Amino acid sequence: MGAICLQDHSEKLQNLVNDALEKGAEIVARGSFGPLGEGAVDHFFPPTVIVNVNHTMKLMQEETFGPIMPIMKFSTDEEAVKLANDSRFGLGVAVFSGSQRRAKEIASQIHCGVAAINDFASTYMCQSLPFGGVKDSGFGRFAGVEGLRACCLVKSVVEDRWWPFVKTVIPKPIQYPIAQNGFEFQESLVEALYGLNIWDRLRALVNVLKILTDQNSSTSHNRRTG
Structure with a gap:
């Protein structure tokens, strides 16, 4: 545990720890390098x-991708949730x-x-479930139905079905040229x-019918005067 593949990543982790220590944090347990060769230490x-630790420390603001476990105390469940959500990252949580x-x-x-x-990371082992994060932890999902859909191109196709005396028409207020009350309609x-x-729906429906009635009346009047 503790092996890192990224170049200079150990130095970054130590800088995060140093920043936390300077701001009042305390190391309570730490492993040793063990019998490693000189070239492996980095x-x-x-x-x-x-x-x-607290959220003024870089350790609690940046992703570490290293074997560091910062521990924070909390008094209530609400405080625990608030602390957990006070992050720009949001991949996974274990409660x-x-x-x-x-x-x-x-x-x-x-x-x-x-x-x-x-449990920890058990969601990743359930390949029937979608996996992915929110906020700065990315977007989209893989695995599960949602993951399969992410690999698909979705196409929407609409057509008028044939029904006697029923046909989709563009209402006159929004036919070109658009009427003055087109947006209101x-x-x-x-x-x-x-x-x-x-009640909001009924009020809006009454206004729709009123606009259509006024539009039809105006059209009929124009035809007679024409």
Whole structure:
């Protein structure tokens, strides 16, 4: 544990630890380099447990990709959720608790792509589940149905089905040239179809019908005067 492939990454990890120590953190456990050859030291970082950390430290702001475990205390579940969400990253979370219900409740509130209850990274082993992060941890998913769909090109095709006396037509207020009340008509039409409550929908529907009636009346009048 502690082997690193990236060039100069050990130095970056040590800089994160040093920054935390300068701001009041404390190392409570750390592994040793062991019997490593001189050329291997640059590609190894000892497992490190560090306490008294906070979110002013770079260690809690940047991804480490190294064997460093920073530990923060919390007083309430709400505080734990707030601390976990106070990050620009959001790949995975592991919630441990003696209460399964409590752990699930906490996990449901953390903004991330994958979550494990009383386990770590088990979601990655379930290849039927989508895997991926949110925020600065990326976008998109692989594995699962969502992962397969991400590899597909989705095409939407719409056609009029034949029904007696029924045909889709463009309403006159939004036919070219667009009428002066075209935007109001479109806005009311959307509200009538997708309004948040029945009263907003009814009010919008009445306005749609009124605009259509006024438009038809105006068209008929123009034809007679023409």
